[in-house]
Amino acid sequence: MRNYPKGKLVALALWLFAIPAYPAEQQSLDTLSPANIIIDGRFKDWQGIDPLISSVNENGLLQSLRLADDEKYLFIRLEFRRMVNLQSGNEITLYLDMDADAATGLPEGQLGADAAFTFGQRRGWIFSGNDTVSIQYESLGLVAAPTMESTEFEIALNWGASREVKVLGFGSAPLKMRITDEETGEASPIVTYRPRRRPHSAPPDINLEKEDANHLRLVTHNVNRRHFDPEKRDAFRRVYEALQPDLLLLQEAYEGMPQEVLDYFRMAIGAPLSGRWYAYKAGEEATVLLSPFPASAVVPLGNSAAYLLDLSEPYSGKLVLIALSMPCCDLDDARQAEADMIMAFIANLKEGKTLDSIPPDTPVILAGDANLVRKTAPYLTLLEGRIHDTLAYGPGAFPDWDDSPFTDLLPLHLQKPMAFTWRGKGYFPGRMDFIIYSDSVVEIGRNFVFDTVGLPEEVLNRYQLREEDAPNTYKHQPVVADLILER
């Protein structure tokens, strides 16, 4: 026997003890309906789905692992024992034995892994015959949530995501998997899963129109500096014609004076030449608001900005619209500072400590690209008003009029069980764009993340859209919310 250090033996003993309280093979409890999992970073939808792994003490990488599926997706829920930034700085790896055959694929313990994916490196491999093919998330159709750090994630893989996985028969036979941390050597037990591939009864009816003409439709869209690109103009026109915003809020619309942006999109958004429309631009990241209502004040807040609108018939009073365009990527501190600044502005506005004032119960809507990756603290600041730099920005307080937090609307795609609002290369599709609102004084009607990919032909035709519009034109999806305001 090799000379293992004592600690390792203890760890091994604990590890053996940690092995499943539940059997690592799915139970025979079988219902006729498919799993109704939504990749939105919330986990209530997993209720009733037993873990295949659930260790009974505090060792190991995973607290639990659950699997579910439907005709299109394999759903994985991972509960870690520590905070994880899934897409960065880890070597947590999924080994997938797609045919539950140890003789095919890369030998990995008892597995013959036909694919592996290291989340923190955002890349993987498919092992097919003697070939090893390097892949990125697209080959598995991987979508994960939340996008921020968490101890818990839900992940969808698409059975038919690529030719490579179809060739391997992904989803057509029982599969096995394990999760390993290549850095620490921790590995989960192997689980076996038999996909049921149950279809959903009927595809959802997809209508883009407001449910009530009196709702006020807000569309927020990070145009990534592409709005004036002549080659993309028609695709932008098509999407805004289909969505018919009453308020169109853009981010990263650097090019053009506000009036030029309005004139450019005037026909698409149905702003009559005769009627009065207003255009404003503010914030370091060029947020632009096109609106039938004038702003009594426009206040830059770092990259973001506040627009105080004077509503008119059929509405009355004011509407505070905060255009979010928070610092990106690894700029956690700058993102936190901007969240602090925004919430301090709202607190001061409510308390009459600013030049402008709003009457009590004025709706407050935060919308736009919040870039919420990595730390969760800026997210909690936007919801709960908890300010970090109290010396600079004051004490902070619950932001809603009834002394409660704001609500995160969390709109979903119309045609798939997903909430991501950004899709690009390298990083997984993620939720960057948010609508956060004062739920004590405003309700929301229809709301959704708009994506042309996967829309049925009939819907594309009805709204004169093209499926390639979104991926060819914008990385951020437009996000739609119909505000129900008091009249």
Ligand SMILES: [Ca+2]
């Ligand atoms: Ca969910």
Ligand SMILES: [Ca+2]
């Ligand atoms: Ca295999």
